[in-house]
Amino acid sequence: MKISEVSKRYDLSADTLRYYEHVKLIPGVPRNKNGIREYTEENCKWIEFVKCMRGAGLPIDVLAQYVTLSQQGDATIDARKRLLIEQRDLLKQRVQEMQETLQRLDYKIKTYEKLVLPKEKELNKEEL
Amino acid sequence: MKISEVSKRYDLSADTLRYYEHVKLIPGVPRNKNGIREYTEENCKWIEFVKCMRGAGLPIDVLAQYVTLSQQGDATIDARKRLLIEQRDLLKQRVQEMQETLQRLDYKIKTYEKLVLPKEKELNKEEL
DNA sequence: TCTTGACTTGAAGTTGGCTCTAAATGTTAT
DNA sequence: ATAACATTTAGAGCCAACTTCAAGTCAAGA
Numbered sequence: 001m002k003i004s005e006v007s008k009r010y011d012l013s014a015d016t017l018r019y020y021e022h023v024k025l026i027p028g029v030p031r032n033k034n035g036i037r038e039y040t041e042e043n044c045k046w047i048e049f050v051k052c053m054r055g056a057g058l059p060i061d062v063l064a065q066y067v068t069l070s071q072q073g074d075a076t077i078d079a080r081k082r083l084l085i086e087q088r089d090l091l092k093q094r095v096q097e098m099q100e101t102l103q104r105l106d107y108k109i110k111t112y113e114k115l116v117l118p119k120e121k122e123l124n125k126e127e128l
Numbered sequence: 129m130k131i132s133e134v135s136k137r138y139d140l141s142a143d144t145l146r147y148y149e150h151v152k153l154i155p156g157v158p159r160n161k162n163g164i165r166e167y168t169e170e171n172c173k174w175i176e177f178v179k180c181m182r183g184a185g186l187p188i189d190v191l192a193q194y195v196t197l198s199q200q201g202d203a204t205i206d207a208r209k210r211l212l213i214e215q216r217d218l219l220k221q222r223v224q225e226m227q228e229t230l231q232r233l234d235y236k237i238k239t240y241e242k243l244v245l246p247k248e249k250e251l252n253k254e255e256l
Numbered sequence: 257t258c259t260t261g262a263c264t265t266g267a268a269g270t271t272g273g274c275t276c277t278a279a280a281t282g283t284t285a286t
Numbered sequence: 287a288t289a290a291c292a293t294t295t296a297g298a299g300c301c302a303a304c305t306t307c308a309a310g311t312c313a314a315g316a
Contacts, residue, residue: 004292014293015275023273034282036293056229060273081240088233091226098223101184105216112209132262142263143305151303162312164263188303 001039010047017047024064025050027071057094058087129167138175145175152192153178155199185222186215 003014012020020026021037026046029037039047046067053063066083069076131142140148148154149165154174157165167175174195181191194211197204 002292013275016273018294019274034293035295036282052229052232054273056226077240077243081237084233084237084240088230088237091230091233095223095226095230098184098219098226101180102216102219102223104180105212105219109209109212109216112205112212115205130262141305144303146264147304162263163265164312182303 001044003037003039006039006044006047009044010051012047012051020047020050023060025060025067027067053087056091058091062087129172131165131167134167134172134175137172138179140175140179148175148178151188153188153195155195181215184219186219190215 007014021029026043029043032038069080131145135142149157154171157171160166197208
């Protein structure tokens with residue numbers, strides 16, 4: 001698969017794909033005889049994974065670390081697991097914080113809704 | 129309250145507090161005769177609000193817009209409400225996405241846990 | 257009075273994560 | 287075979303959100 005095809009498939013710009021490869025998020029992308037990338041399904045799985053994790057805010061350097069460990073075989077399984085657990089816990093905290101803010105926003109919006117009613121009452125007063 | 133006190137109270141650097149004021153996130157901070165900020169409780173409420181919203185990822189320009197509208201009185205209540213609803217909905221989406229990623233990470237971690245067991249079995253085989 | 261430390265400003269610098277540019281080479285359709 | 291488009295690279299540029307810097311003012315304590 002060429003870069004433009006992968007770009008469409010995952011809705012990531014070709015620039016971003018090259019950048020991700022450059023910062024070691026997508027290992028072992030092969031080239032044809034003219035130096036043009038030919039993405040494998042394996043590459044695509046990494047791209048999908050990275051896109052998902054980046055969407056949740058995991059930093060690039062952490063993901064690069066994970067990818068690097070994955071390239072090093074079974075000896076790094078424990079380190080990879082610890083990395084994932086750490087990132088999962090951080091993500092959990094962020095989600096927790098955002099949910100609290102979500103509730104606060106909901107409450108504030110409700111307050112604005114109640115704020116409109118007294119205004120309508122005032123309007124009624126004027127009409128009386 | 130001076131800037132250093134507010135800084136401690138909300139765990140935001142003095143630089144960040146000045147920056148927030150500069151980009152219109154904290155309206156009407158009064159100064160003493162020497163030009164030094166004397167934060168009011170009203171200022172602090174904005175700081176707390178802004179800190180919370182920034183923590184959830186709401187962008188500064190949107191918050192500045194909200195603050196500006198708030199300064200303009202009752203005529204902007206509807207606009208403020210719409211702004212909050214829009215940001216709430218965006219936040220909801222981000223939380224949703226992050227929760228899905230959280231589940232994926234949980235699943236992956238479980239897989240790593242299961243991956244360790246077969247290795248122990250192999251070890252047992254060798255020992256037999 | 258001198259020094260220490262908090263405060264002031266505007267502007268420049270930093271970080272993370274892309275995004276764009278230029279110049280060259282490759283590919284495809286007519 | 288030539289036009290039009292895709293891909294390559296290194297490096298520059300960009301954006302959000304701070305953060306640091308330089309150069310100065312001001313207040314309190316030894």
